[in-house]
Amino acid sequence: MSFLGELRVDATHENLMVISHFVHGIAHRLSLSDKVVFELELAVEEAATNIIDHAYQEAGGKILINAATTGEQVRIELTDWGAPLNPANVRPFDITAPIETRIQGGMGLHFIHTLMDRVERDIAPRSGEPNVLRLFKRIEKETAETRAASPMQELNAVRTISEVMTSRIDLDELLNLILNKLVTTINAERGTLFLIDEQRRELWSRVLLDDLHPLSEIRLKMGEGIAGHVAETGRVVNILDAYADPRFNPAVDQSTGFRTRSILAAPLVNPQQTIIGVVQVLNKRDGAFNARDERLLAALASQAAISIENARLYQQEIHQRVLQRELEMAHGIQASFLPEQIPHVDGWEICDFWEPVRGVAGDFYDFYPLEDGRLALTIADVSGKGVPAALFMALSVTVLRFGVSLNLPPAEVIRRANESIIASQRSRMFATVLLGYLETETGMLQFASAGHNPGLLYRAAEQRCDYITASGVAVGVFPNVDFAENNVRIEHGDILVLYTDGITEAINADEEEFGEERLEALLMEHCDMAAGELCGTIVEAVSAFAEGRALVDDATLVVIKRLGKDVS
Known part of the structure; x- marks a missing residue:
């Protein structure tokens, strides 16, 4: 085992950023791939949030984090001295269940166990004694090709989307933020975020980043155009010359006057491995979309899908609360x-x-x-x-x-x-x-x-x-x-x-x-x-x-x- 570093901080939401920097420092030392960095950061942040919100609640306390490599895995260990959490007592997360059950279920624990290769816990018998959570992830390193692009800008994009994943932001604001960050980071001219309309089996443009024409919405059948192809196959598509690809539909260009040269598109896949949409960027300003762009778009699309799912759950939760208040009022009226x-x-x-x-x-x-x-x-x-x-x-x-x-x-x-x-x-x-x-x-x-x-x-x-x-x-x-x-x-x-x-x-x-x-x-x-x-x-x-x-x-x-x- 090779020791990499240790961090001890107060268990507060303000220190989640400090914890994030610690994880990224470890990742930089190991030259981890974007995918591993993203999954480690998400799992550690979720675990730290659980400690802050549930182990200590408002009592306050410390979080001790240390990192080490063991064989071909990186191990991150989180220790707290708050109320013990036994995952066996947490209702399993079920996306198909009613909203009140999903919100109360172990969504965070589900993400941690899904993203990590192995999770271990030492549960203390009582508060005041150490609870230890160990997260294991196989080391996957960056290639020489991908290491050359600007890591700081991409790191900021990953961090920004990670931060909004647990925020209670309006869905439209969230999608605009995600797409803006993607277009800026990849240096593209335009971007569109499509969501799937399950009833009509269509893609529709929930967010369009284009100020040059009045187009308000794009609708595509599943399998139609590049975005429809990605939604149907679940594969990332990188097209150097759009008009040379028979799958490309020039109708939008013809109605707007915009000229599409190159396209990079990736599916939005939620934690249940269901495709919920497609993110598409057009015309890289400084050349062609490369393998690094593909990897970055896929990583950010994965985060974006989880963010969208969280925002949907939150909106459903708000709606459920309104209904609950109305039911309580109705109960009072009926009791009268x-x-x-x-x-x-x-x-x-x-x-x-x-x-x-x-x-x-x-x-x-x-x-x-x-x-x-x-x-x-x-x-x-x-x-x-x-x-x-x-x-x-x-x-x-x-x-x-x-x-x-x-x-x-x-x-x-x-x-x-x-x-x-x-x-x-x-x-x-x-x-x-x-x-x-x-x-x-x-x-x-x-x-x-x-x-x-x-x-x-x-x-x-x-x-x-x-x-x-x-x-x-x-x-x-x-x-x-x-x-x-x-x-x-x-x-x-x-x-x-x-x-x-x-x-x-x-x-x-x-x-x-x-x-x-x-x-x-x-x-x-x-x-x-x-x-x-x-x-x-x-x-x-x-x-x-x-x-x-x-x-x-x-x-x-x-x-x-x-x-x-x-x-x-």
């Missing part, structure tokens, strides 16, 4: 449709549980005191989930409450709600509903159902459970239908459980549903509990059954218990 507080009725205990699966829900429940002293109880489940179901829920709540406020019988309320909903919406959504009026003095419940799950009634005297229901289809499906009405008496000690299918259809690892039988068994076993305690027990049992899996449907639960005669 639900009862602000549970009604207190002497001789009765009532408890509720409501959990949307997507922030907002189609489930709802309601308590409404009638003028004659009865208490109206409603539980309903709208088809679908998320925002559409929540909007339909708002409509359903409104029409049901209006019918209840008129003191109409439960079956008539549901019938009118059905007609109103069918007349007011064209979404073909529907809702199941169970609506009942409870006489709290006698325990008599008058109710109707629109295809909702049957209520589960525990009979204390007989120590058994009955299912209560009435015939009727979901509201919003068929016009001009009638709904049956039933009556049941809730005696002292009896318990009525109303629920939506998010409770009974919770699924475990074996794809089994929780089911009504388990719910009934729970009710029988814990019938001596207070309503609030019983409600919590049911929710915990459903969660345990699902083994921590997220609910697949909105879940609502209402537990109503009539106290014994000797309980005040």
Whole structure:
């Protein structure tokens, strides 16, 4: 092993440039190729950023970096004394996953392991002890041909694009910066950065560096022209005489008056090895594009593709945050449709549980005191989930409450709600509903159902459970239908459980549903509990059954218990 150098700096973002200079100094001593320099710098910068942001956070600390050669590899070792990071605890990076999952996933770790030949870690058992990260990269040296060109200008170009890779810059600004740097560094007259329009299978010019004509956009079919050929084959193309190449399309020259002499084009390939575009420069000012230019363009195009992917992810993240804020507002608005507080009725205990699966829900429940002293109880489940179901829920709540406020019988309320909903919406959504009026003095419940799950009634005297229901289809499906009405008496000690299918259809690892039988068994076993305690027990049992899996449907639960005669 041959020692090359050591650097100890404070773990701050301002020192990332110092770390970058250290890496480039090592690369210069070893005469490393552009590709190896780029990949080493990117990996070291990402590792140092992880230490700053995660190991130390805002506590501050030191980073120790040393470099050495071992056999045919260069080894760069980073040591910190912050919070240990175990990669096994980081969610793997997946570009196909939803945005919130991708952002939280290990994108930086993915890049490090992709760019390096080998990565080793010594993870400390606790903060304050050294964590060591070793990065290994095979040494590839510059050739005599490539070493002759201006390294400082090219180094600055690589550094500039590396710096914007982790910045949160607007995508258009980023692409303009990248293309300007490419054209300046390679000393070309013009440049175009094409991105692939996946829907139309076309290349389109996202950035055009040409102030001499008003052309706003170029569109090419895949395989058309030089850029289309590069997008289709994924190969760098260097053309000395454009008009002598049969692949060249002179249409742009003819429409603008510009004369293309030579062309150098390279694909933009993201970390998933997917071609996302093409960068093309025209007419080198001091001669022909050479092998050095090809290598430099390919290296910078690789960085540019990662920068573009980062910017896209950031824009998606911003959009996701806006949507999340809107969902939070919608959740608050929807919650305002639900009862602000549970009604207190002497001789009765009532408890509720409501959990949307997507922030907002189609489930709802309601308590409404009638003028004659009865208490109206409603539980309903709208088809679908998320925002559409929540909007339909708002409509359903409104029409049901209006019918209840008129003191109409439960079956008539549901019938009118059905007609109103069918007349007011064209979404073909529907809702199941169970609506009942409870006489709290006698325990008599008058109710109707629109295809909702049957209520589960525990009979204390007989120590058994009955299912209560009435015939009727979901509201919003068929016009001009009638709904049956039933009556049941809730005696002292009896318990009525109303629920939506998010409770009974919770699924475990074996794809089994929780089911009504388990719910009934729970009710029988814990019938001596207070309503609030019983409600919590049911929710915990459903969660345990699902083994921590997220609910697949909105879940609502209402537990109503009539106290014994000797309980005040």
